[in-house]
Amino acid sequence: MKVIDHIRQAKDVLVSFEVLPPLKGKNISSLYTHLDPMMEFKPSFISVTYHRSEHIFKKKNDGTFEKVEVRKRPGTVSICAAIMNHYQVDAVPHLICGGFTKRETEDALIDLNFLGIDNVLVLRGDAAKNETAFEPEPGGNKYAIDLLKQVDRLNNGIYLEEDIRDGYRTNFCMGVAGYPEKHFEAPNLETDLRYLKSKVDAGAEYIVTQMFFDNAKYFQFVDKCREVGITVPIIPGLKPLTSKKQLTVIPRIFHVDLPNDLIDAMSKAKTDEDCDTVGEEWLIHQSKELKQAGVPVLHYYTLGKPKVVYNAVKAVF
Numbered sequence: 001m002k003v004i005d006h007i008r009q010a011k012d013v014l015v016s017f018e019v020l021p022p023l024k025g026k027n028i029s030s031l032y033t034h035l036d037p038m039m040e041f042k043p044s045f046i047s048v049t050y051h052r053s054e055h056i057f058k059k060k061n062d063g064t065f066e067k068v069e070v071r072k073r074p075g076t077v078s079i080c081a082a083i084m085n086h087y088q089v090d091a092v093p094h095l096i097c098g099g100f101t102k103r104e105t106e107d108a109l110i111d112l113n114f115l116g117i118d119n120v121l122v123l124r125g126d127a128a129k130n131e132t133a134f135e136p137e138p139g140g141n142k143y144a145i146d147l148l149k150q151v152d153r154l155n156n157g158i159y160l161e162e163d164i165r166d167g168y169r170t171n172f173c174m175g176v177a178g179y180p181e182k183h184f185e186a187p188n189l190e191t192d193l194r195y196l197k198s199k200v201d202a203g204a205e206y207i208v209t210q211m212f213f214d215n216a217k218y219f220q221f222v223d224k225c226r227e228v229g230i231t232v233p234i235i236p237g238l239k240p241l242t243s244k245k246q247l248t249v250i251p252r253i254f255h256v257d258l259p260n261d262l263i264d265a266m267s268k269a270k271t272d273e274d275c276d277t278v279g280e281e282w283l284i285h286q287s288k289e290l291k292q293a294g295v296p297v298l299h300y301y302t303l304g305k306p307k308v309v310y311n312a313v314k315a316v317f
């Protein structure tokens, strides 16, 4: 079932989770161990991130370096199919522009369609580790909106091979990313919102936000979206902060601010357990306020801390 239909039919605030594919060398059972307890909350969907390959330089015996391509977390499409099969829960693969030609994207979409997956979260992706700025693949999509338009064309039976007449129309429900604190490359929030609106105008049916730790930022973002005419559901993305190191890592990687109260509480924590408790309590506080405000879905980035997320969701639902 499509994410937008889950939202339309909901009688209360829904729950969903985001997971990463297991690292290469691990089995899918590691993912099931992580997800099994979460099934208690009857998630409406589980989204699965996409990780492009990276180039690394490997030192050879003769002292020279060899450029090697490594893909640390393969399997997004098959994991989605496995999740749907194992849990009978809808899975949402993240689709990115980076590293893909349009032809490869089309083939991936055909695979998804054959597997009965009718949701995609459409993203540009970040720059590869060896790039200073995002570079589209030659023959690939440059921005999320370009990828969105490609999915939309397939939804209208238009394939890259022009001689395919009367092509099968896929039926993907498309979500896109939104940034309450602005995407880091955007010159200002207004410009970023203009591009976000163009993604919605091109067919995105809902928005999932970047994580935020201050609910006021989400509420202001929703107000600004509504002011510019974005009317689709805006799903808040939530992640627990569970270590002192993250006080600097999270702002650097995700370009989000942390509230003073959270910084103070985390700075006072003495043990790893104290840090988890601070993160859990903050997540409960954020979730309760958002639930009270009637957001469509609470979407949890479970990443490395499933137990903290589990405890928080248990306290809220």
Ligand code: FAD
Pocket: 048, 049, 050, 051, 052, 094, 096, 122, 123, 124, 125, 126, 127, 142, 143, 144, 145, 177, 178, 183, 184, 185, 186, 191, 192, 195, 208, 209, 210, 211, 237
């Ligand atoms: P876009 O919407 O293309 O925007 C990128 C930048 O370009 C923005 O600054 C925007 O303002 C600007 N822009 C947009 N359209 C135009 C235009 N037409 N002309 C000029 N400028 C434009 N990354 C992954 O690699 N894998 C994942 O699985 C993944 N999952 C994510 C899930 C969520 C919920 C979020 C919020 C992010 C996720 N990301 C993921 C990270 C995401 O790929 C990066 O934040 C990326 O830098 C931007 O992606 P986007 O889809 O928002 O890009």
